[in-house]
Amino acid sequence: MSRPGFVLEVDDRTPPMLVHEGEGFRLESFPLGSRVIYPPESLPAIDDVDEAITEALLHPVDADPLPSQLRAGMRLTIAFDDVSLPLPPMRSPDIRQRIIEAVLTMAADAGIDDVELIAANALHRRMTDAELRHVVGERVFRSFHPQGLLTNHDAEDRENLLHVGLTEEGEDVEINRRAAESDLLVYVNINLVPMDGGHKSVPVGLASYRSLRHHHNVRTMVGSHSFMDHERSHLHHSAWRMGRLLAEHLNIFQIETTLDNNVFGARYGFLQKPEWEWSLRDQASMLAMRRGLALAPQRLKHRRFHDLRSAYGLTGIHAGRVEAVHERTIAAVHRQQLVEVQGQSDVLVMGVPFLGPYNVDSTMNPILATCMGLGYYFNSYRGRPVVRRGGAAILYHPLAPQFNQLHHPSYVDFYEEILSETTDPLVIEEKYEKQFATDPWYIHLYRTSHAYHGVHPFYMWYWAAHAMDHVDDVIWVGADRRAAQRLGFRAATTLADALEMASATVGSDPSITYLHNPPHLIADVR
Amino acid sequence: MLALEMYRSLPRHLAGRALNGRSGGLALAGRVPGIVSAYASPLRLVTRDEPSVRRAGWARLRTRLSGICGSDLGALSGSTSLYFSALVSLPFVPGHEVVAELLEDCAELPAGTRVVVDPVLTCAARGVEPCPACSTGRTNRCERITVGHLSPGLQTGFCHDTGGGWGQFLRAHRSQLHPVPDELPDEQAVLTEPTAxxxxxxxxxxxxxxxxxxxxxxxxxxxxxxxxxxxxxxxxxxxxxxxxxxxxxxxxxxxxxxxxxxxxxxxxxxxxxxxxxxxxxxxxxxxxxxxxxxxxxxxxxxxxxxxxxxxxxxxxxxxxxxxxxxxxxxxxxxxxxxxxSYASAQREEYADGSDQHGPVQQDGQRGAFALAGELVRDEAVREMAQSIASYPLHRWREALDHAGGAGGLGTVKVAFDPRSTR
Structure with missing residues (x-):
C-alpha cells in the first residue's frame, strides 16, 4: 500500500525542504506553521504491461474490441502524444511504443495495408527523428518513417487539413486531413496530469491555429478553474464540444494510459522522498549532486538534467470511446495525484524545476518558467486555488533570459518586443497574437525546422493568466531581476526577502503553503 | 588669430590608424579617452594669419559656434579614406558646421549679420565657370573643387585658404551664406548644416x-x-x-x-x-x-x-x-x-524627380539650407540644441574626447566657441 499525499505543518523539528529552481535545487527553511503539500507515493504499477494492453484493446470501454473494428482495405491512422509527454521522458520502451506495436500487430492480422502514424504535436515543435524513434521504437520507426508514413502533424499544411465543421458555439473544428478521413483513428495517449487526454487529444493535438484559437485564449484560460479540472475548465468545455462534433464524423478509438509518480528513479530517489526520511545514501546523493551542480559548467548541468529518463510504472490503461475512457483515466490520475488540502493560504510557494512540456532537450526561458509556475503548478488544484484571491505567489527559478534559437525563435521576439511594452494578457492577445500567428518566417520554421509555432509564447502567457488575475503579487526567488521586471514581476534573493516584499499584500504573518512537487500532485482544496 | 590647425604628420596619421583599428590595429580610439586627442591627432592650437581670400563676393566672418562632425573625428583619427587626400589642402583649419557673424558687408548682407555657412566650395566660390553640376544647382557634386583661385578643398574646413570654424575668423563666399533669424539661438543654428x-x-x-x-x-x-x-x-x-x-x-x-x-x-x-x-x-x-x-x-x-x-x-x-x-x-x-548622400545641394531633387515641392522661402530658394532653415525650428531640434556642449579652442583635447563619446554622455553635438576663454 503506497502512502497517499499529505500536508505537513512545519514545526521546529522539520528539516529544510527541497525546492526546485531550474537546473538545480536548494534546501529552504520555511517559517513555522507553513504547510507543505507532498505528492502521494507511487501507486503499485501493472506487472504485465503487454497483457494489460491486450486486455484494454480486446475489452474496450463503450466500444467494440479493436480487432473487430479492423478490416482489410480500411484506412487506419494512429496518432500519439508528442514529445511534451511524459516529463521527464520515459525510459525505453516508451508505453506508446508498446501500444502502437500491439495495434499494428492487430492491423497486420486484419490485413490492413494503409496505415499511417502521426505525432499529435499541434503547434509544438516537430519531433526529431531520434525522438520519434524513442517514442514508437526502432521497429516501427524503420517500418514507417522512411516511407513517410510516420510524420509530425503539420498545422500549417493547408492541403492536409480538413475543416470538419462548427460546434454549436461556432468554433471551427479543423484537424489533420489524414486523421479526419481515416476509417479509424486510434489515439495513443499518456495522461500525465488531469489536463491531458479526453477530447483534448484529437481536437487539440491534431488541430490547426484556426481551431485552437477558440480555446487557447485569455478569456477561456482565466475562466478555467482550473484547467487541470476538465469539468470546470472552459478550455476543456470547448475541446469537448469539438470532440463531440468530431465523433459524429470520425471513428476514434482512444487509448489512454496513466503513470505512477516514479519521476526521478532510484538514482535521484531523494528528490521524491520527504526530507526527514532521507537515508544516509539519500543524503550523500543530495550532497554530491549539489556539489556537482555547483561546480559543473552550465552545459554539463543542462545535460545531467535533460538526459534523465524516468522508469515510470504503468498504473492504468483504458481504451474505447473517448469520454468513457477518460472518466476512468481521470479517476486513475486522481488516485495517484490528489492530495486533500484544508482551506486556502495567503501565500503559495512553488519551485519551478528544470523541465516543462515545452523545453524537452531545450532551455526553460523566462516565459516557459512563468507558464510552468503560474500556469501548470498554480492550476494544480481542484475546487479552489491553494492561495486565496489577492494573495501572493512566490516562485523559485533563475529566470535567466536565455532562449533556444532553434526551438523558441518567436519567444525571443515576444520577450524583447511584446513584454517590454505590456504584460497584460488581454492587450497582448488583442494587439499582437495575429501578427505572430501569421508571421511567415515563424510558420516556415515551425514547418521545416524544430521551432514552436509563432503563436506559442502567447499561449504560454495565457496559461498563466488565471494566476495573474487571481494573485496580487508574484515574486521570484533567486531570479534575474531584469527578467522578472520584464515579466511584470519582482525578484528576491531569499524567501525571507520575498515574504518581506509580499507583506504589503498579505501582511507580516501570512499563512504559507508550499507545493512540494514534482512528482505531480493535484491539491484538492476544500 | 587663434585657431586649431590640422597639419601633415605621417607618424600621427599612422598612429591614429593603428589605434583606430585600421590596418589590423588595436581599435582603442573609441574606447580610451584621450589617446587619439593626445597622441594621434595631427591637430594643434596655433596663432596664425587670418585667411586671405580677397575677391569679390567673399567676406570676413567671426566664428560664434562651430560643431565637431563625425567626418572631422574621422580625419583626425586617421580613419578617413586616403581618397580624400587629394581634395584637401594642408594645413587647414577644420570646422564646417559654422554659425558666424559677418564682419563686413557681403553683397546685400550687411556687416553684423548672423549667418550659417553652406561649406561646399562650389564653382561660384572658386570663381570659375559653373560646371554641369553647379549649373543645375547640384552644388554638392561640383567638379571643380580642386581648381580656381582657392587651394583644393571640398569644403570650408578642409581648405587652407578659407579657414574653418575651429578658428576665430574665416572667410566665406556670398553663395555659401544663409542669414539666421534673430530668434534662432546659435545652438540651434549650428545644427543647420547637419540638418541640410x-x-x-x-x-x-x-x-x-x-x-x-x-x-x-x-x-x-x-x-x-x-x-x-x-x-x-x-x-x-x-x-x-x-x-x-x-x-x-x-x-x-x-x-x-x-x-x-x-x-x-x-x-x-x-x-x-x-x-x-x-x-x-x-x-x-x-x-x-x-x-x-x-x-x-x-x-x-x-x-x-x-x-x-x-x-x-x-x-x-x-x-x-x-x-x-x-x-x-x-x-x-x-x-x-x-x-x-554627400553634404547638400542648392537645389534638391524630390522623389518624383521634380524640384518643385517643399517649403519655399521668400527668396525663392528651394535648396537644402532653405528647407533646413525651417526644420531647425522644430521642437526636436530645440531639444537637441539644449544638449550641445561648447568648448573654447584651448580645451580642444577635452572637446574631441567628449565628441568621441558624445552619444553615451547624452550630448548631441560638441562645438567650439572661439570667443570663449573658459
Missing part, C-alpha cells in the same frame, strides 16, 4: 509612399535625417537604431515609429516586415525581405552591413555617414540600389 545634409539624405532616399525606412544610427546625422524623413517624405514606419537612452528619446521626438538597439535591429525588422532570416556560415545573419529604404548614418562596417542585411531585394540604401569597407554581396544578390 539630413534633408539631402532624406530626399536622396526616394522613399515610396508609406515606405518602411530604417535609419541606422542616432547621432546628429541619424536624428536629423529621421526628422527630415518625417517632414519631407511620405515614409510610413521609420525604425531608428539607437544605442543610448537619450538618443532613443530624441529619435522618437524626431518622428521614429520604433527605436531599437543595434543588437535588436535585424530581429525587429524581420518581425515588422515578415521577412525570412538566414544565417550564413561564419558570418552575421541577414534578411530575405526587409525595409524599403535603409540609411546608414554611422559609417561603420557594422552599420553598413546592418543596413545592407535589412533591406528588401530591390530596396534602396543610402550611405549618409562616410562609409567603411564592408561585404557588398547583398548589393549584388539583392539588387540593392546603393547611393551616397
Amino acid at each position: 545634409c539630413a534633408v539631402h539624405t532624406a530626399l536622396r532616399a526616394r522613399v515610396p509612399v508609406n515606405g518602411r525606412v530604417l535609419v541606422s544610427g542616432a547621432g546628429p546625422v541619424g536624428l536629423l535625417t529621421t526628422l527630415a524623413l518625417r517632414a519631407l517624405t511620405p515614409a510610413g514606419e521609420i525604425t531608428v537604431v539607437a544605442k543610448h537612452p537619450r538618443q532613443r528619446e530624441l529619435a522618437r521626438l524626431c518622428g521614429a515609429t520604433e527605436v531599437v538597439t543595434p543588437r535588436e535591429v535585424l530581429r525587429r525588422v524581420r518581425r515588422a516586415t515578415g521577412a525570412f532570416q538566414v544565417r550564413p556560415e561564419f558570418a552575421s545573419p541577414y534578411l530575405l525581405g526587409g525595409v524599403d529604404v535603409a540609411i546608414d548614418a554611422v559609417g561603420s562596417r557594422r552599420s553598413l552591413e546592418s543596413v545592407l542585411h535589412a533591406t528588401r531585394a530591390g530596396g534602396r540604401v543610402v550611405l549618409s555617414g562616410m562609409p567603411a569597407a564592408g561585404d557588398l554581396s547583398a548589393v549584388w544578390f539583392r539588387e540593392l540600389e546603393v547611393t551616397g
Whole structure:
C-alpha cells in the first residue's frame, strides 16, 4: 500500500525542504506553521504491461474490441502524444511504443495495408527523428518513417487539413486531413496530469491555429478553474464540444494510459522522498549532486538534467470511446495525484524545476518558467486555488533570459518586443497574437525546422493568466531581476526577502503553503 | 588669430590608424579617452594669419559656434579614406558646421549679420565657370573643387585658404551664406548644416509612399535625417537604431515609429516586415525581405552591413555617414540600389524627380539650407540644441574626447566657441 499525499505543518523539528529552481535545487527553511503539500507515493504499477494492453484493446470501454473494428482495405491512422509527454521522458520502451506495436500487430492480422502514424504535436515543435524513434521504437520507426508514413502533424499544411465543421458555439473544428478521413483513428495517449487526454487529444493535438484559437485564449484560460479540472475548465468545455462534433464524423478509438509518480528513479530517489526520511545514501546523493551542480559548467548541468529518463510504472490503461475512457483515466490520475488540502493560504510557494512540456532537450526561458509556475503548478488544484484571491505567489527559478534559437525563435521576439511594452494578457492577445500567428518566417520554421509555432509564447502567457488575475503579487526567488521586471514581476534573493516584499499584500504573518512537487500532485482544496 | 590647425604628420596619421583599428590595429580610439586627442591627432592650437581670400563676393566672418562632425573625428583619427587626400589642402583649419557673424558687408548682407555657412566650395566660390553640376544647382557634386583661385578643398574646413570654424575668423563666399533669424539661438543654428545634409539624405532616399525606412544610427546625422524623413517624405514606419537612452528619446521626438538597439535591429525588422532570416556560415545573419529604404548614418562596417542585411531585394540604401569597407554581396544578390548622400545641394531633387515641392522661402530658394532653415525650428531640434556642449579652442583635447563619446554622455553635438576663454 503506497502512502497517499499529505500536508505537513512545519514545526521546529522539520528539516529544510527541497525546492526546485531550474537546473538545480536548494534546501529552504520555511517559517513555522507553513504547510507543505507532498505528492502521494507511487501507486503499485501493472506487472504485465503487454497483457494489460491486450486486455484494454480486446475489452474496450463503450466500444467494440479493436480487432473487430479492423478490416482489410480500411484506412487506419494512429496518432500519439508528442514529445511534451511524459516529463521527464520515459525510459525505453516508451508505453506508446508498446501500444502502437500491439495495434499494428492487430492491423497486420486484419490485413490492413494503409496505415499511417502521426505525432499529435499541434503547434509544438516537430519531433526529431531520434525522438520519434524513442517514442514508437526502432521497429516501427524503420517500418514507417522512411516511407513517410510516420510524420509530425503539420498545422500549417493547408492541403492536409480538413475543416470538419462548427460546434454549436461556432468554433471551427479543423484537424489533420489524414486523421479526419481515416476509417479509424486510434489515439495513443499518456495522461500525465488531469489536463491531458479526453477530447483534448484529437481536437487539440491534431488541430490547426484556426481551431485552437477558440480555446487557447485569455478569456477561456482565466475562466478555467482550473484547467487541470476538465469539468470546470472552459478550455476543456470547448475541446469537448469539438470532440463531440468530431465523433459524429470520425471513428476514434482512444487509448489512454496513466503513470505512477516514479519521476526521478532510484538514482535521484531523494528528490521524491520527504526530507526527514532521507537515508544516509539519500543524503550523500543530495550532497554530491549539489556539489556537482555547483561546480559543473552550465552545459554539463543542462545535460545531467535533460538526459534523465524516468522508469515510470504503468498504473492504468483504458481504451474505447473517448469520454468513457477518460472518466476512468481521470479517476486513475486522481488516485495517484490528489492530495486533500484544508482551506486556502495567503501565500503559495512553488519551485519551478528544470523541465516543462515545452523545453524537452531545450532551455526553460523566462516565459516557459512563468507558464510552468503560474500556469501548470498554480492550476494544480481542484475546487479552489491553494492561495486565496489577492494573495501572493512566490516562485523559485533563475529566470535567466536565455532562449533556444532553434526551438523558441518567436519567444525571443515576444520577450524583447511584446513584454517590454505590456504584460497584460488581454492587450497582448488583442494587439499582437495575429501578427505572430501569421508571421511567415515563424510558420516556415515551425514547418521545416524544430521551432514552436509563432503563436506559442502567447499561449504560454495565457496559461498563466488565471494566476495573474487571481494573485496580487508574484515574486521570484533567486531570479534575474531584469527578467522578472520584464515579466511584470519582482525578484528576491531569499524567501525571507520575498515574504518581506509580499507583506504589503498579505501582511507580516501570512499563512504559507508550499507545493512540494514534482512528482505531480493535484491539491484538492476544500 | 587663434585657431586649431590640422597639419601633415605621417607618424600621427599612422598612429591614429593603428589605434583606430585600421590596418589590423588595436581599435582603442573609441574606447580610451584621450589617446587619439593626445597622441594621434595631427591637430594643434596655433596663432596664425587670418585667411586671405580677397575677391569679390567673399567676406570676413567671426566664428560664434562651430560643431565637431563625425567626418572631422574621422580625419583626425586617421580613419578617413586616403581618397580624400587629394581634395584637401594642408594645413587647414577644420570646422564646417559654422554659425558666424559677418564682419563686413557681403553683397546685400550687411556687416553684423548672423549667418550659417553652406561649406561646399562650389564653382561660384572658386570663381570659375559653373560646371554641369553647379549649373543645375547640384552644388554638392561640383567638379571643380580642386581648381580656381582657392587651394583644393571640398569644403570650408578642409581648405587652407578659407579657414574653418575651429578658428576665430574665416572667410566665406556670398553663395555659401544663409542669414539666421534673430530668434534662432546659435545652438540651434549650428545644427543647420547637419540638418541640410539630413534633408539631402532624406530626399536622396526616394522613399515610396508609406515606405518602411530604417535609419541606422542616432547621432546628429541619424536624428536629423529621421526628422527630415518625417517632414519631407511620405515614409510610413521609420525604425531608428539607437544605442543610448537619450538618443532613443530624441529619435522618437524626431518622428521614429520604433527605436531599437543595434543588437535588436535585424530581429525587429524581420518581425515588422515578415521577412525570412538566414544565417550564413561564419558570418552575421541577414534578411530575405526587409525595409524599403535603409540609411546608414554611422559609417561603420557594422552599420553598413546592418543596413545592407535589412533591406528588401530591390530596396534602396543610402550611405549618409562616410562609409567603411564592408561585404557588398547583398548589393549584388539583392539588387540593392546603393547611393551616397554627400553634404547638400542648392537645389534638391524630390522623389518624383521634380524640384518643385517643399517649403519655399521668400527668396525663392528651394535648396537644402532653405528647407533646413525651417526644420531647425522644430521642437526636436530645440531639444537637441539644449544638449550641445561648447568648448573654447584651448580645451580642444577635452572637446574631441567628449565628441568621441558624445552619444553615451547624452550630448548631441560638441562645438567650439572661439570667443570663449573658459
